[in-house]
Each structure stands twice: as structure tokens, then as C-alpha cells.
Amino acid sequence: MANLHMVVCLKVVPKPEEIRVDKKTNRLERTDARSELNPPDMNAMEMALSIKERYGGKISILTMGPPYFEPLLRVGLAMGADHIYLLSDRDFGGADTLATTYTLAKGVEKIEGVDLIFCGEESSDGATGQVPPGLAEWLDFNQITMINNIELAPRKKTIRGRREIKAGHEILEVPLPAVVSVAVASNEPRFMDYRIKDWAFEEERMTVWSKDDLDVDAEYIGVSGSPTIVSDLAQAATRERKREFLTGTPEEIADKLKVILQDAL
Amino acid sequence: MVASLYGVKQAKKAIWIFLEQEGGKLEGVSLELLDKGRQMADNANWSLVGLLIGKDVSEIADEAFSYGADVVVLADDPLLDVFTVDAYTQVTYDAIMEHKPSVFLLGATPNGRDLAGRLAVRVRTGLNADCTNLNLDKKRGILVSEVTGFGGGIAALIEMQNHRPQMATVRPGVFPPGEPDKKRKGKVIKLPIKLEADTIKTKVVERVVGEGVDLTQVPALVVGGRGIEGDFGLMRELAGLIGGDVGATRPPVDDGYIERERQIGQTGVVCRPKVSINCGVSGAFHFVVGVQESDIVISINTDQEAPIFDFTDYCIVGDVFEIIPALTAALSSVKELAHG
Ligand SMILES: Cc1cc2nc3c(=O)[nH]c(=O)nc-3n(C[C@H](O)[C@H](O)[C@H](O)COP(=O)(O)OP(=O)(O)OC[C@H]3O[C@@H](n4cnc5c(N)ncnc54)[C@H](O)[C@@H]3O)c2cc1C
Numbered sequence: 257m258a259n260l261h262m263v264v265c266l267k268v269v270p271k272p273e274e275i276r277v278d279k280k281t282n283r284l285e286r287t288d289a290r291s292e293l294n295p296p297d298m299n300a301m302e303m304a305l306s307i308k309e310r311y312g313g314k315i316s317i318l319t320m321g322p323p324y325f326e327p328l329l330r331v332g333l334a335m336g337a338d339h340i341y342l343l344s345d346r347d348f349g350g351a352d353t354l355a356t357t358y359t360l361a362k363g364v365e366k367i368e369g370v371d372l373i374f375c376g377e378e379s380s381d382g383a384t385g386q387v388p389p390g391l392a393e394w395l396d397f398n399q400i401t402m403i404n405n406i407e408l409a410p411r412k413k414t415i416r417g418r419r420e421i422k423a424g425h426e427i428l429e430v431p432l433p434a435v436v437s438v439a440v441a442s443n444e445p446r447f448m449d450y451r452i453k454d455w456a457f458e459e460e461r462m463t464v465w466s467k468d469d470l471d472v473d474a475e476y477i478g479v480s481g482s483p484t485i486v487s488d489l490a491q492a493a494t495r496e497r498k499r500e501f502l503t504g505t506p507e508e509i510a511d512k513l514k515v516i517l518q519d520a521l
Numbered sequence: 522m523v524a525s526l527y528g529v530k531q532a533k534k535a536i537w538i539f540l541e542q543e544g545g546k547l548e549g550v551s552l553e554l555l556d557k558g559r560q561m562a563d564n565a566n567w568s569l570v571g572l573l574i575g576k577d578v579s580e581i582a583d584e585a586f587s588y589g590a591d592v593v594v595l596a597d598d599p600l601l602d603v604f605t606v607d608a609y610t611q612v613t614y615d616a617i618m619e620h621k622p623s624v625f626l627l628g629a630t631p632n633g634r635d636l637a638g639r640l641a642v643r644v645r646t647g648l649n650a651d652c653t654n655l656n657l658d659k660k661r662g663i664l665v666s667e668v669t670g671f672g673g674g675i676a677a678l679i680e681m682q683n684h685r686p687q688m689a690t691v692r693p694g695v696f697p698p699g700e701p702d703k704k705r706k707g708k709v710i711k712l713p714i715k716l717e718a719d720t721i722k723t724k725v726v727e728r729v730v731g732e733g734v735d736l737t738q739v740p741a742l743v744v745g746g747r748g749i750e751g752d753f754g755l756m757r758e759l760a761g762l763i764g765g766d767v768g769a770t771r772p773p774v775d776d777g778y779i780e781r782e783r784q785i786g787q788t789g790v791v792c793r794p795k796v797s798i799n800c801g802v803s804g805a806f807h808f809v810v811g812v813q814e815s816d817i818v819i820s821i822n823t824d825q826e827a828p829i830f831d832f833t834d835y836c837i838v839g840d841v842f843e844i845i846p847a848l849t850a851a852l853s854s855v856k857e858l859a860h861g
Pocket residue numbers: 272378379380381383745746747748749769770771772773784785786787788789790800801802803804805806807808821822823824827839840841842
């Protein structure tokens with residue numbers, strides 16, 4: 257399938273350990289946090305690249321976010337993708353899952369001719385895992401989520417995805433076009449290929465679309481397209497714990513633990 | 522602003538629960554949601570409805586009633602025998618649009634998430650995933666969902682004002698299961714099925730499900746983190762001696778040392794044992810939410826500064842490979858005594 261067109265949705269996320277809460281605005285303060293490509297998306301990228309190696313075709317990276325994401329996204333090109341589409345507009349900001357999936361779907365429609373979309377299983381800052389099915393729904397694509405293996409039948413134009421469920425697994429088959437989400441740790445993402453680094457940073461490999469470039473309904477994007485609001489942020493409630501340190505030789509500690517366990521169980 | 526297909530005015534004062542079933546039995550998370558839903562419904566004087574989808578599953582309705590449902594909406598059809606996201610979304614959509622519940626809750630299982638994600642877009646509503654708590658504000662009729670896990674242990678309370686149904690997914694174990702009351706009865710409403718086989722694009726080529734382990738209800742939990750270097754034999758030996766079972770943090774699961782269903786935490790299961798023993802676990806908040814319902818927490822870590830100790834009753838600064846063998850030896854000697 258030399259003309260197979262794949263899209264990999266990459267998200268740039270703040271490093272989770274560097275996010276703070278702004279007490280006044282009740283917003284997550286991400287500006288001070290350094291950014292990285294969402295690690296689970298690297299598994300999605302790797303799976304798409306493995307398909308490209310076997311069957312040909314091209315890979316487009318699709319992202320919604322501010323222009324300063326550019327250098328991180330170009331790493332995706334240096335891994336082996338062909339082009340970047342960055343959906344960037346102030347009015348896309350503050351989007352929850354509904355608005356995000358709508359905007360990404362509009363990007364996919366504008367790219368045209370997309371057969372197969374890869375997403376990570378979740379994102380390290382939001383972790384909802386709800387983007388892949390939502391995106392599939394807007395586009396009326398089929399979906400298989402949380403797969404750790406994919407097989408493409410180029411002539412039949414179907415894919416088979418294998419996923420782990422309840423002490424077992426299932427293999428699902430759907431016709432293209434489809435959205436898949438790739439299970440965390442299902443493969444070893446490759447490093448970027450330094451030989452193509454200069455190529456990856458060439459200007460024309462990236463297209464930036466604002467809301468005026470996309471056929472979007474203003475009601476459906478950003479804050480106005482987002483049903484959910486954060487009404488309050490707080491430090492998560494945790495139980496008070498004794499925090500008593502047990503000391504001694506391993507044998508002495510074991511004896512103390514034995515008593516604690518016998519009392520408790 | 523984008524509007525859901527029905528709004529606050531048309532929505533009925535009902536909490537709906539997606540009843541996930543396998544082999545004629547309801548999933549634990551569905552029972553947990555029924556119990557939580559019952560409490561919220563009683564408090565607000567709303568009704569609790571279970572949505573049951575499958576083939577020849579009508580008998581399961583009684584189980585749902587005994588756990589609190591007032592009504593079961595039943596979609597029974599050969600095409601619904603195994604879960605496919607196409608068929609289940611269609612049927613759920615039809616049911617939702619006919620009955621217009623104000624709240625719709627699903628377990629955050631692979632199938633529950635697939636269905637929730639598609640349905641929320643189809644009805645143009647919001648979806649709060651992996652909630653760690655839920656409350657129904659009865660004055661405003663608004664579901665307040667708590668979501669944790671943005672680094673640093675931050676909890677966000679999330680609401681939707683204008684969109685219905687208010688959807689949320691919850692991980693297994695977040696809520697305790699209720700006590701069934703076999704005498705409770707309810708009403709079954711059969712849903713007319715308008716499915717055609719050729720609209721179902723998903724083909725289930727192979728499906729193997731095991732018994733599965735349910736760590737949510739074990740009395741004692743021994744958790745192995747990255748620090749145990751994959752030595753789950755050691756963990757199993759200890760768990761066996763105290764009548765418990767073995768869980769893990771995410772790294773050993775990702776590295777393939779142990780099955781994913783044993784992952785504890787935000788994206789795993791939440792357990793509520795009498796005792797949990799964390800071995801070589803650093804204490805990331807993603808993990809801590811999974812053990813903080815334990816009555817007693819014991820942690821062993823070589824690093825005195827490890828964050829896990831903030832969430833621990835009995836802290837041991839030491840090497841798991843010294844402490845655990847000593848503990849199993851101590852516990853085995855008791856056993857021998859007990860057996861004479
Ligand atoms: C969106 C998202 C969701 C996540 N969900 C989950 C989840 O559900 N569950 C989960 O667990 N994680 C989850 N994680 C990962 C989580 O953030 C942490 O990375 C993970 O919990 C760390 O696991 P750990 O404590 O085993 O490993 P580490 O953080 O590497 O800690 C290992 C610890 O072992 C100690 N140690 C090493 N050797 C020894 C020894 N010989 N004896 C004693 N102690 C020793 C070290 O001092 C260290 O503290 C999630 C992450 C993301 C981004």
C-alpha cells in the first residue's frame with residue numbers, strides 16, 4: 257500500500273513532576289514546566305514506522321498546540337515521519353476531550369485521504385485515554401484501542417489489532433479507515449536518526465493551520481466547545497499515616513513486622 | 522457554545538450505570554458503581570437505572586436489582602453477544618436518547634472506555650475519565666467528579682453545567698462493593714433493537730479471557746516496585762504466608778515481569794486491603810492512590826527520602842532482599858509452630 261497515509265497524533269506535555277497549581281485561578285500552571293513529547297505517543301510513532309517500513313506509505317504528525325512545540329515535533333520527523341501538521345490558534349486553547357477531538361478531526365479531514373491514525377494510550381498530564389475513540393467518532397472511522405500489535409492486510413484494507421484484556425487477549429479486525437491507540441510499553445521506540453536531522457528541520461516539512469484554515473465551527477473549539485469545567489483544585493486528600501520508622505537488624509525488623517501483621521490480619 | 526443533544530431541562534432525574542458483564546456475571550466495577558449510584562440516588566431522591574447489554578443476559582437483571590438498581594434497561598440480541606464498540610455505542614445511544622438520563626457512569630475498563638469515548642462525542646457531552654470520587658450535588662443536580670494524578674497529588678473537581686448526560690468513568694476498586702439484598706426487586710424495560718449485522722464493522726477474530734485476578738478485595742497486598750528487580754517469587758512467597766496476593770507498580774508491568782491486571786494505582790486497580798506492603802516502591806502519586814485505602818501501609822525502601830514514606834504507617838529503610846527473606850523466615854516459623 258504505497259499510498260497508505262498514516263497520521264500519528266503527538267502531544268507535547270509538561271513534565272508531570274514540574275506542574276504546579278495556581279491557587280488564584282485554579283489552573284494547572286504548566287508554563288514553568290519543561291515540555292516533552294508524551295512518552296506513550298512514542299509507542300504509537302514506533303508502530304506507525306514499523307508499518308511504513310513494511311508496506312510503504314507516508315506518516316504525517318498531527319498536533320494541536322502553540323508554535324513553540326515545533327522543535328519537539330521535528331524530532332518525530334527525524335524518527336522517520338514525513339510531515340508535520342500543527343493546529344495552532346489561541347482559540348483552540350482550554351479544550352477538553354470533546355473540543356480537542358473535534359479540532360483534531362478537522363485537521364485530519366483537511367489533510368485528506370488519511371487511512372490510519374495512531375494515538376498513544378493516554379497522556380501523562382491528562383491521562384484520560386478518551387481521545388482515540390472520540391476522534392474516531394467525529395471522523396466516523398473504526399477503532400481498536402490499547403493494542404500491542406498490529407497487522408495490516410493491504411489488499412483487504414483491514415487491520416487486526418491485538419490487545420490484552422482480563423487475564424487474556426483479543427484480536428479485533430476492522431476495515432480502514434481506522435483509529436488505533438497503542439498500549440504503553442508495547443514496543444521500543446527508536447531514537448532519531450541523526451543522518452536526517454538537517455532534513456527534518458527544513459522549513460517546508462511543517463504546515464501550521466489556524467482556525468481560519470480549518471473548516472471549524474467556532475462553537476465547537478477551545479473553551480466554548482468544552483462542556484467540562486474545573487470548579488476547584490485541591491491537594492488530593494490522603495489518609496493520615498503513622499510514619500513510624502522501624503529500626504534494627506533485618507531479623508529484629510522482621511519480628512516487629514510479624515507482630516504488626518498478626519494483629520492486623 | 523456547543524450544545525448536547527438534550528439539555529438540563531429535558532434530562533430525567535436518573536443515574537444510569539453501564540452494567541458490564543462477562544459469562545453471565547456482572548463485573549466488579551459495575552457492582553461498585555451500582556452501590557455508589559444508589560447512595561447518590563437516595564440522597565437526591567433520583568432513580569438508579571442499569572443498562573444491560575448482551576445476549577441472553579436477562580437473568581443478570583436480578584443481580585443488578587439486589588445491588589441497588591430500580592430499573593434495568595435491557596438490550597438483548599444475538600448481535601450483542603460480544604462487545605463491539607460499533608454495536609454497543611449504537612444501542613447505548615438509542616437507550617440514552619430515549620430515556621435522557623442526567624448522569625451516566627461506566628467502569629474504566631477497556632470496553633467501558635471505548636464506549637464512553639465514542640458515546641460522549643455522539644451526544645456532544647463531556648466525559649470525566651478515571652474519576653477517584655463522585656458526588657451528586659442534589660440542589661443543582663450536578664455531578665461533581667474528582668480526578669487526581671496530575672503530578673504532585675493534585676485533585677481537580679470537574680463539573681458540567683449545561684450538558685447531559687454528565688458522563689464519568691471510574692476504575693475498578695475506587696468504590697467499595699455494596700452488600701446485595703436478594704429481596705430487592707425492580708423493573709425491566711426491554712429496549713427495541715434496531716441493529717443490522719452489516720453495520721457492525723468490528724470483527725472479533727479471537728478472544729480468550731481467563732478467570733482474572735481481583736486484587737480489589739484481597740485482605741493483604743504485597744506490592745513489588747522497580748526496586749525488587751523483577752523478583753516476584755519473593756513477593757509471592759510472602760503473600761502466601763499472610764493469605765494475600767501480589768500487585769505491582771507500573772514499571773515491572775511494562776517490563777513484562779508480571780501481568781498488567783496486577784498493576785496498582787491510577788491506571789491500574791485501587792485496593793482496600795487490611796495491610797499493604799510496598800517493596801522497592803518510590804511512591805509516585807499515580808501509584809499511591811491505589812493503596813491509600815489500606816488500613817495499614819508498610820513500606821520498605823533503601824532511600825530514606827522516598828516519598829512513599831509520607832503515605833506509610835510502618836517505614837523500613839532497608840534492602841528488600843534482606844528484609845523480606847527475614848520476614849518470610851519469621852512468619853514460616855510461626856506456621857510450623859501452629860501446625861505443631
Ligand atoms: C499517566 C500515568 C499513569 C500512571 N499510572 C500508574 C499506575 O497506575 N501505577 C503505578 O504504579 N504507576 C503509574 N504511573 C507511573 C508512576 O508515575 C511511577 O513512574 C511509578 O509508580 C514508579 O514505580 P516504582 O516506584 O516501582 O519505581 P521507581 O520510581 O523507580 O522506584 C523504585 C524505588 O525502589 C527503591 N529501591 C531500589 N532498590 C531497592 C532495594 N533493593 N530495596 C528497597 N528499595 C529499593 C528505590 O529507592 C526507589 O524508591 C503512571 C504514570 C503516568 C504518566
